[in-house]
Amino acid sequence: MTDEGPTPPFARAVIDRDAERRADPAIFDAFDADPASRVMLVHGDRALLAEQVEGSAPALEFFQPAEAPAGMLRAYLGRGDTPARAYELRVVDDETAAAVEPEAARWVGLRDAATALDELGTGLFVEALALANWHASHGFCPRCGATTTPVQAGWARRCDQDAAMLFPRTDAAVIVLVTDDDDRLLLGSNAMWEQRRFSLLAGFVEPGESLEDAVVREIHEEAGLVVDRVEYLGSQPWPFPASLMLGFAARIAPGVDPADAKPDGEEILELRWFSREELAESWGGVTLPGETSIARWLIEHWYGGPVAAPDRSPEWSVS
Structure with missing residues (x-):
């Protein structure tokens, strides 16, 4: 981080991953x-x-090991709020999930x-979802096509044919706060989004490419502009399904x-420059990234504080 301000939403984990025990x-x-x-x-x-009672804050439902279903996968997540307490992920199928809790509203996305x-719950959820997504797509060895088996407490898979080890991988992506010499912010609207939705420009890092070169490219x-003065600001995991968003600032x-x-x-499909005043005035005409995204965090880093729609229009989430 380049300053001592708040960190991105998914980067506030307080988990000791306790990797040596795996x-x-x-x-x-x-x-x-x-x-x-x-x-x-x-x-x-x-x-x-967890089921909420009057006045209680939302929280993950935790089970003691003997009370939890066996699941299709179990993975050790590490230690959290106290040194004595360890946490584990268990992935369950449709039938098991319905038997444990048939009320769909209690099964919630990240x-x-x-x-x-809280920070513990968010950190565990991010870690667990990233691991679950990786296991779901690596049931077969990419080298020979044989089945694979989870090992190392859920942090690796071993090929059942030749014992080759597979480890989780993360796709690096840059997301960029582009400004001009008047310190205006560049926002773009993606072809996959609904009209009036704007965010920062982003893309995956290509093989053999540095992060700074990825920003410039x-x-x-996407915008036909040459930028320089590339500065790293912060990062956060984005397990949808397996990305690490690396936030940068760059000046034309x-x-x-x-x-x-x-x-x-x-x-x-569309690009627009915004001054801080124009961004505040435009809330009725554009929709910005949701509060869980690093895009929102970067925009607020530039803006100088929280940005809020006067009418509290529904927000959305993009990395």
């Missing part, structure tokens, strides 16, 4: 025998929330839950006219 073949036996251990459940892209959960490809290069900004017509 290689212990008896880790789950010890976990199950510890009365302080707790299990969280994930079904698809949703986690089970985007909806993260702004309400993406802005040129000397001699570049902001009016030359031109959407590529494929990914980006």
